[in-house]
């Protein structure tokens with residue numbers, strides 16, 4: 001375990017903590033490594049941004065949910081729940 005210290009591992013995995021030595025290497029990787037959303041084609045330099053986009057933003061990556069009472073549609077389940085509570089509060 002003498003070869004890699006915890007700091008070495010951290011600088012490898014966390015770009016913001018990169019040392020000057022490894023920074024240029026990381027920059028090259030970042031330029032060439034563009035993360036593209038397969039659903040809508042949006043691209044992000046950082047994988048975390050793409051992950052957040054797909055999880056919370058990308059409408060296309062989510063199944064279209066619809067209200068089972070009327071024809072209201074939304075990709076978000078909480079929108080449907082909200083809608084049901086507002087529009088069909090007697091039933092829900």
Ligand SMILES: [Zn+2]
Nearest residue numbers: 037039040058
């Ligand atoms: Zn997308």
Ligand SMILES: [Zn+2]
Nearest residue numbers: 067069070072
């Ligand atoms: Zn409805």
